[in-house]
Amino acid sequence: MDDHDDQPAPDPTMTRIVNAVQLGRSGQQALARDTLTALWDEIGVDGDAFHRCTLAHYLADLQESTEAELSWDERALAAVADLTDERAQQYHHSMQVQGFLPSLHLNLADDHRRLGNTALAREHLALAERFVGRLPDDPYGEMIRAGIRNATEALEQD
Known part of the structure; x- marks a missing residue:
């Protein structure tokens, strides 16, 4: 195998x-x-x-x-x-921990935005953007990139 x-x-x-x-x-x-x-x-x-x-x-x-x-x-x-990374790759060979960070920070940014914690939302969004280069060039990566763009727009409207 x-x-x-x-x-x-x-x-x-x-x-x-x-x-x-x-x-x-x-x-x-x-x-x-x-x-x-x-x-x-x-x-x-x-x-x-x-x-x-x-x-x-x-x-x-x-x-x-x-x-x-x-x-x-x-x-x-x-x-x-x-x-x-070693532990994540025991599940799937392509996984890298830093690839998790954009999604995790995006979720936190969205939570904080919905709770009215704009400063914390911006901090987590900046961290999501910082690690966006670790995302794969596939539908998942594009979904997270689109989420970051949408969250940025939502924060700008708040």
């Missing part, structure tokens, strides 16, 4: 996270939120940083308030500080 195919290495915890995310995308947000919250408790605050970052990132999107979303986005960013 080729070590550099596009299939993630088997990771039962990531499978559980992906399955829960799919529940949320299918309209079952409460079940997805409950499933991911229980998994967060199982992983623990000192558990695998890749799992914590991924889970918190997706769990933020399932929250019912911007304050709760901010809390989970902050946990995702905190977890990435403990994450290494």
Whole structure:
């Protein structure tokens, strides 16, 4: 088997996270939120940083308030500080931790903008822009670049 195919290495915890995310995308947000919250408790605050970052990132999107979303986005960013490229590449060979930063900071910028924390929103947006060169040149990278442009425009209108 080729070590550099596009299939993630088997990771039962990531499978559980992906399955829960799919529940949320299918309209079952409460079940997805409950499933991911229980998994967060199982992983623990000192558990695998890749799992914590991924889970918190997706769990933020399932929250019912911007304050709760901010809390989970902050946990995702905190977890990435403990994450290494080597660990991320155990899941997929192309992953680099700095490639996570534009999205994480974009989410925090949007949270802070919606909460009226304009200065913090601008700080996180500047950090997202700082790391934008680490994004792949693919649909995901373009989605994050477009999000940064949209967030910049929204801040300019506030």
